[in-house]
Amino acid sequence: xxxxxxxxxxxxxxxxxxxxxxxxxxxxxxxxxxxxxxxxxxxxxxxxxxxxxxxxxxxxxxxxxxxxxxxxxxxxxxxxxxxxxxxxxxxxxxxxxxxxxxxxxxxxxxxxxxxxxxxxxxxxxxxxxxxxxxxxxxxxxxxxxxxxxxxxxxxxxxxxxxxxxxxxxxxxxxxxxxxxxxxxxxxxxxxxxxxxxxxxxxxxxxxxxxxxxxxxxxxxxxxxxxxxxxxxxxxxxxxxxxxxxxxxxxxxxxxxxxxxxxxxxxxxxxxxxxxxxxxxxxxxxxxxxxxxxxxxxxxxxxxx
Numbered sequence: 001x002x003x004x005x006x007x008x009x010x011x012x013x014x015x016x017x018x019x020x021x022x023x024x025x026x027x028x029x030x031x032x033x034x035x036x037x038x039x040x041x042x043x044x045x046x047x048x049x050x051x052x053x054x055x056x057x058x059x060x061x062x063x064x065x066x067x068x069x070x071x072x073x074x075x076x077x078x079x080x081x082x083x084x085x086x087x088x089x090x091x092x093x094x095x096x097x098x099x100x101x102x103x104x105x106x107x108x109x110x111x112x113x114x115x116x117x118x119x120x121x122x123x124x125x126x127x128x129x130x131x132x133x134x135x136x137x138x139x140x141x142x143x144x145x146x147x148x149x150x151x152x153x154x155x156x157x158x159x160x161x162x163x164x165x166x167x168x169x170x171x172x173x174x175x176x177x178x179x180x181x182x183x184x185x186x187x188x189x190x191x192x193x194x195x196x197x198x199x200x201x202x203x204x205x206x207x208x209x210x211x212x213x214x215x216x217x218x219x220x221x222x223x224x225x226x227x228x229x230x231x232x233x234x235x236x237x238x239x240x241x242x243x244x245x246x247x248x249x250x251x252x253x254x255x256x257x258x259x260x261x262x263x264x265x266x267x268x269x270x271x272x273x274x275x276x277x278x279x280x281x282x283x284x285x286x287x288x289x290x291x292x293x294x295x296x297x298x299x300x301x302x303x304x
Contacts, residue, residue: 004280004295005295006294007056007057007295007299008058008059008298009225009260009297010177010178011059011263012062012265017041018076019065019066020064020065021063022064022067023064024038038265038267042264047083047263048273052277052280053276055083056299057085057298058084059086059302060086061088061177062088062116065090070089071089074087074112077112086302086303087113088113088116089107089113089117091104091140093127093133093136093137094130095132095136097135100136104140104145108143113145114145115146115147115148116147117148117177120149120150120151120158121152122152124151124152124155124158125158134169141171142171147172147174147175149177150177151180151181153176153180153216154180154183154205154208154212156211156212159215162174166221166222167219173222175224176224178225179225179227179228179248180212180216180224181209181232182244184202184232184233185205186240210247213247213251214251217253223256223257223301225257226241227266229241229244229269230268234268235269238282241279242282254289254293255292258294258298258301259279261276
C-alpha cells in the first residue's frame, strides 16, 4: 500500500500555562457541553498517524494564545516545535493602520509566519465594510502574507463585500477556513424538486453556500480548506462531508482545495487517526488527487 503524505493545513496546539485562550475557559463562549475535552495542553507529539500516513508538516492557525501580542504564540511555537511547520498569526483587523503595520512588522520577524487571521464570523459585514479594515488587508497583501478568512458563506452580503475587496486588492491572497461553514443538510445531485428545497430552510442555506463557493472560486486569489466539520455537527455523516469536499473540488479544482483536521477540535468527533482514515476511506479520488489535497497544495500555498 502506498504511503499517503500529509501536511495538515489547519490545526492548533495549546499550552494553557503560557497562553490565555479565553475561548477555552468554562465561563467564556462558546458554551459547548463537551468543551472540557479540549481544555488541556496539546503538542505536536499527539499528532499520531499509523504507517499508512506520513505527517510531513503542519500549518498552525492562531488559537488565542495572546490576542494583544500575537507574536508571543509564534515565539512559543518556534521554540517548541520540531516538525516542519508554518504559522498563521492572530491579528486585529480593526487596529489603526499605523498600529496594525507595527504588529505585522513584529510578526514577520518570525521565520514560520506566512499569514494572519482575524475571525470574522457574524461580524463579517461590519469588518468588510470598514475602510480601516480594507486598508489593513491591503497592507497584508503588500507584505505578501496570506489572509485566512473564517466566516459563514451562506450570507450573500458579506461574500459580495469580500469579492469587492479581492477585486480592489489584486495582490491579496485569501484562504477560506472550514469550507465556509456549510449547512448541515445538503442538496444532492439527484432529483430534488424546487418545492422540496423550498420546504427545507437548510437546503435553501446549502444553495446559498454553494453559490458563494462558485463565486469565490472564480477568483484565482482564493483557495479553500475543508475541515472543521465537527464544529457544525459533532455526529456528521460521511455523505455530507463528501458532498462538501466534492463541491469545493468541482468549483475550485483539485489544486486549490486542501484537506485539514482542525486538531484538537476534531477530537470532539473522533481521534486524529480516525479522522484522516475516514477522509481517505470515504473519497473516490485517485492517488495523485489525494496527494494534491493532503500534501502538495499545502506545500505550495504555505511555502514549505
